[in-house]
Amino acid sequence: MDATGSINTDCVETIENEDEGFDDTEELVADSCSTKVLDSADEPRDRYCIVYILFYLFGITSLVPWNFLITANDYWMYKFRDVTPSNLTMFVRKTQFQAEFTSYLNVATAIPNLIFLILNSFYGHLVSVKSRLQGSLIVVTLSFLVTTSLVQVNTDDWQNTFFIVTLVSVVIMTAASAVFIGSLVGIASRFSKEYMAAVVSGQSLGGIIAAIAQIISLAFKISPLHSALIYFCIADIMVISSLASYVLLYRIDFFTYHILRGCGGMAVNRHREVSMIAVLKKIWVYAFSIFAVFAISMSVYPAVTVLVESHPITSGTDWNNIFFVPVVNYLIFNCGDYSGRLVAGFLLRPDNEWVLAAASVLRAIGIPMLMLCNAQPRKHLPVVFLWDYEYIIIMIIFAFTNGYLTNIVMINSTRVVDLHEREKASSVIATMLSVGLTVGAAVGMLLVRLL
Template identity: 45%
Template sequence: MSYSINRQPLLRGISDSEFEDDIETEIEEPSISKQDEEPFIKPHEPTDRFQFAYLVFYLLGVTTLIPWCFFMTADEYWMYKFREIRNDSGNHNYTLADQLGNKTDLQASFMSYLSVCGAIPNTLFLIINAFISDKISLELRMIGSQGVVLIIFLVTTAFVKADTDHWQSLFLIITLSSVALMNMISAIFGGGLLGISGRFPPRYITAMSGGQALGGILAALADIFCLWLGASPVVSALLYFVIGDAILFFSLVSYIFLQKTDFFKYYTHVKTRHSSREQNYTVNGDVTFSHEHKFSYLRIAKRIWKYGLSLFLVFFVTMSVCPAVTVLVESKNRGHGHAWNDIYFVPVVTYLLFSCGDYAGRLISGIFLWPKGKPWLVMYMCILRVAFVPAFLYCNAQPRHNLPVYIDSDLFYIFMTIIFALTNGYLCNMIFILVPTVVDPQEREVASAMMGGFLGLGISFGSAVSLGLVKVL
């Protein structure tokens, strides 16, 4: 508790500003009311009727990964589009057996092109979003970005039935340009979603984060279903992109309705303005109050950098081996004529099991959160995950030319994948939940958007390292 004593001469004139300074440093007692510090009647906190906002946050989380998941999962479709065209028959009866044979230059390089065109623009705009989040309206960032992504997805869907056999290079340029543009816009949307979720209670952050993992599960299930159905590459791609179009459309409509609810307005507007009147700062031991809050990116960065570095490490380690290395890990009994070992092992373990473990980890962190208030311990836990990198390198990843195989057991590899996925989801969601607790209420959106930048950097650097790790095998 601090006291302010006026030591000036009694008859000395004082200005209004000096008088206000003296008032601001008076003793603070619970029994003394502060005029204009908070409204006489506090705004009523509305309820989330029918859990509508919670479900929409789930859907918005799914939407953030729809562009990436559905483009990556349609691998057989891209191999069909960039196949070798034979003059005699046109090679329209393209099958999975053709894909496993010799690949053309476009086929072999397409996934690398896709990764680069996706990761770099996404990371760049996640960082930019942290600095423009308070300069561009929330409605424009959220509704506008979803609308543009939906349009790009509709154009991509239209190209599925188009005959691009005689202009593959032009189709490649169009596709990669669409991917780059879509990832730029998705970064603005994802960064905005992170900022919004930071204003809401932790369970809504968990819903958003869980929705991201659910997007991976949906893509993996669609892939497995098409393998079981035996659908052609064109039919599979059409199914993928139509599902993506539907999810994006419902996500856009749901958000439009969500922003009109009192519950949403309370946490994004009313509560933020109310909290701005409660900010206090300690200067030379005295507590002063400010009615206006100015953002300081440096101050926010100092408060969140430990969590930011932790989030970077989480995604750097994950993207270093998944999916570039893990997709190469084969079953020990591959080639013995069993469908599980030859067809379903990789899509089930690498994609579906990882996505389910990631989803479970995010849910667990929403229920049991540990450690709290110990960012250094969180960072150490993220560093320990680096051990997964050499572990996966010594699994049965094929083909390999340099490293021996030490882990050839399917069960041990599955167990390792589960732990890898659980820790990824748990640490990721825990960091998202803890970041808003170390900044002021008005800074939560900017802080969460800055975390999106750390996330993007982890994905980009991890993806770059994965290219080198594949060569090491």
């Protein structure tokens, strides 16, 4: 390895790959890994934390479609506004599309995410990790370009068709993102806990970036169409950057060392059979916990929370009309979630799996509390928490616990299994997370109608 940390490729050999969990080992070695990496007794170091930083970037990119699509609420409200001659203004009573689009968007992301995470778990070994990650990023880029191209198209006369086209493109990019996330988590599980934490924290940081991009656009009073174009383009740039960065990883000894040896363990671990039943017996409580965390969160966020309005006393102000939803619903939530993940990376408490499961279920108290905030329109439930500060406090606690518990589950679930079982355990946790997203999204559609 030279001073830059790149691989010397003058002496390359291939090894036989016998474990489907390491399906791309032969390709990896043949393409980029020297015998120095395979035979060296000293573990390479992550010079300048390059791999750690790239894992952070991949974590951000893994949820780019979700973060940027769901944050573009102002754009969707404009696209689905009432365009009848007597209602050609933007700030009128929400149409059915405006009130329910977020719920449909949740379902359009949750269901394909679940299906393709499961498919990736069972059949991902048929395609190399490198091909899965690069291919999925290409599909996400192409799908997002379709969404981006529709920003400047006048869709007022064909809102129904635009609605369908949007959801179809969302389904495609979500399916590709699921493959990317499943493969990424599997790779991260082969490294120390800091790298899994980087991926998980990066996912939350992506939401903060999306929210800040939207708020800046609103602050400069850029139209909903131009602001959406700006942060959709940002999303495209991030995905393309991740694609180029992943290629770079295969020139770094630290990365290839862990891919080949599985976190520095003996090579024989690659050839041990992984029993799904054995893994489930060890992590099923963690799997339930991650399911509970995301089912509870997704049942109200963002389907219900995006409908919450500022106190009537602020009516007519920029805070009420422009900044309230982007700041509170997206920026504050994502900051709280990110803070929770950072804190969990240091504490890793509770370490008892049953206490963790109980804490995950206890978060359900946040559902009625958020529904009793000033979400509009509503027909059935009263508004109990009318003031902005009440809603913000509830949102911060709800978001912090979401991030905190998520990070603990993601890290601890891979530490209770053997080295060769980590990738399978990560796949199970990612799948159960997706199940929680799907169930929560379905419940969210019901809760919107119960307001």
